[in-house]
Amino acid sequence: MITLFHAPRSRSTRIVALLKELDAHDAVRIECVSIPRMDGSGVRDARxxxxxxxxxxxxxxxxxxxxxxAIIQYLTELFPKTGLGIPTGHPQRGAYLGWLGWYAGVVEPVLTLEAIGLDHPALARTFRSSAEIKARLAAALKDRPYLLGDHFSAADLLLHSPYAWFGKPGEPALDAWVDRCTDRPGARFAAEFDARHAAA
Incomplete structure (x- = not known):
């Protein structure tokens, strides 16, 4: 049995979207749990x-x-038929893994620290800035609709997610990319799922 522990309207919403994109939402049970929220609401769930x-x-x-x-890589390899992941041996495998790693090691720390108002020269030297993140994404999307070309991948699903949550970055190429990603069946499914379960 495969179970996703999920809190509506949280970072796990993108994994709910991924399950739909992978055509795996019937193969994975979604267990909605409570989590402590930044606003002080919610509690740790014993389940x-x-x-x-x-x-x-x-x-x-x-x-x-x-x-x-890690969950994205795991699920795309477990459910490969929709092609959202890039398999071993594919020429874009390295770029794909690089985007997943860059999100975890750079994008999320930078955007989180910025959101809570923390700034220090050492942070900028280590992680760079949100402006540099946007510049790298814009360069990757300059002549193509998605990070790896014409094909939407799990890298797009992950990398666009903070902008879907906090608001579009305000640059035409990036805003259009975010719009393309949020108009996907997975994003719509996850939004509807969370709307149904948020009050529970």
Whole structure:
């Protein structure tokens, strides 16, 4: 059995979207749990086996997978038929893994620190800035609709997600990319799923 531990309107929403894109939403049970929220609402849910009480968390027959980038790689390899992941041996495999790693190691820390108002020269030297993140994404999308070309991939699903949450970056090429990603069946499915379960 595969279970996704999910809190509506959280980082795990993008994994719900991924399940739809992978045509795997019937193969993975979604367990909605409570999490502590930044506004002080919510509590740690005893049903959630994540060691820090966070989401997303995937439980595949007792094997726990945490962190969005790892869960995305795991699920795209488990459900490969829609082509959202890039398989071993494919010439774009390195670029694909690089985008997943860059999100976890750079994008999320930079945008989170910026959102809470923390700034220090050492942070900029280590992670760079949100302006540099936008510039790198804009360069990648200059002549193509998605990060790896004409084909929407799980890298797009992950990398566009903070802009879908916090607001579009305000640059035409990036805004159009975010619009393309949020108009996908997965994004619409996840939004509807969360709307149904948020009050529960």
């Amino acid at each position: 959630n086996p994540h060691p820090e009480g966070k989401v997303p968390l995937l439980d595949h027959d007792g094997v726990l997978v945490r962190e969005s980038s």
